[in-house]
Amino acid sequence: MTLLDGKKTSEAIQQEIAAEVAEIKANGGKVPHLAAILVGNDGGSVTYVNNKVLACEKVGFGSTLVRYEDDVTEEELLNKIQELNESKEVDGFIVQLPLPKHINTQKVLEAVDPKKDVDGFHPANVGRMVAGLSSFLPATPYGILQLIERYNIETNGKHCVVIGRSNIVGSPMSILMAKAAYPGNATVTLCHRNTIDLAYYTRQADIIIAAVGIPGLITADMVKEGAVVIDVGTTRVPDATRKSGYRLRGDVDFDNVAPKCSYITPVPGGVGPLTIAMLLKNTLRAARNEVYA
Template identity: 65%
Template sequence: MKLIDGKATAEAIKAEIAATVEQMVAEGRKRPHLAAILVGHDGGSETYVANKVKACERCGFRSTLIRFEDTVEETQLLEAIARLNADADVDGFIVQLPLPRHISEQRVIQAIDYRKDVDGFHPVNVGRMSIGLPCFLPATPAGIVELLGRHGIPTKGAECVVLGRSNIVGKPVAQLLMQKHNPGDCTVTVCHSATRDLKEHTRRADIIIAALGQPGFVTADMVKPGAVIIDVGTTRVPDPSRKSGFRLCGDVDFENVAPICSWITPVPGGVGPMTICSLMQNTLLAARHEIYD
């Protein structure tokens, strides 16, 4: 069994991005500028946005954080999005999800200029991705594909089972892995809460991508020897022994599944760092106008 070290991979990519940015600046071009809108004080979102700010510093980007209380009206949020859309100095921006229930996530996502949608959630980017056109790819799926590629994990013709059908991970990673490129060319099965005989699917899989948000869901009896396991889960589980009072738990029973695998991502330190790294890659693409003019 080998660990897929997302943290080390992400650091290498950020170093590559930083070198490119310094070259851009030396040529007289402006530094890439990423903005983020954060609504409320969700602990996970706060941590994630803070890590994005640090990643911007590491990559040599400018960053802006715009905060709203969770009582903000949807119209106020849409106005802030319109201002960022119109700000020529901002190359890309994100609205951190989830949002409070009184705000429509879909209205917010569709209000973002797709040319600045570095999260890759706008319908234009989703549609372009689905037919293989250049676009901003959603960060977590792009990070997963990057991990597979950089670790030389063969995907052509592989049986891949995706557990979960969310718009953020499950659906887009399935789309990416079935396309004709490397990594890709997989035979993809998407499983979810209505799937019958789930274990029959997972036991055939050469690659399992677990994106359910259910700690320890994937057990050893669901995995064939030599499979590659990508664990996307990051659920906070209470742990009084930790200073924070919690620990992060993946969707895979790591202790019992890892000995069976050829490769596996840890939690934390696997997919998570790559998600932020993919956001940095999209922002660089936006700043260089490599996707849209």
């Protein structure tokens, strides 16, 4: 059994990006710049955005953090997005989700110029992905593809069972694993909350990608010997022995499932650390005008 080390992979990718930034600087080019819009003071969101800004500094990107109180109007937000769309300095930007209820999230996401949509949430990028055109891939699926690729995991002709159909993980993952490329060329089954007898499908899987948010949903009896298991779940469960009072648990019962696997991601330290690296990668691609060239 091999652990898929997301932390190590993420650091390697960030080092590659830093080297590219150093080269851009040496050639007198424009340094990539990421902006983030953060609304409100939700602890999780504040931490995520701060980590994204810190990661920018580490690889040598420019960064801008735009903060609003919870009561910001939709119009103010849309005006800021327009300003970032037109900015010569900002190559890519994200709007940290979730947004307060009085704001129409879809409208906000669709206001972002697809060429600067480094989260890959704009329908134009989703559509391009489905059509097999170059697009900004959402960070989590992009990170999973990197893990598969960097560990040389075979996907051609394999049965890949994706569990969860969210717009940001499960659905794009099912499309990417089926497309005619590597990683890809898999036979894909997409399971979700209406699936009858989930274990029937997972037992046949060569590759399981679980993005459900139910700790320990995937148990050892549901997994075939030698399977590749990728766990996207990160649910906070109470843990009195931790200073924070909680720990992260994946969708997979790691202790019992791991011995059966050829490869498995730990939680934490698996898919999670890759998301920031892939956001930086998308920003670099935006700065290079690679996606919409």
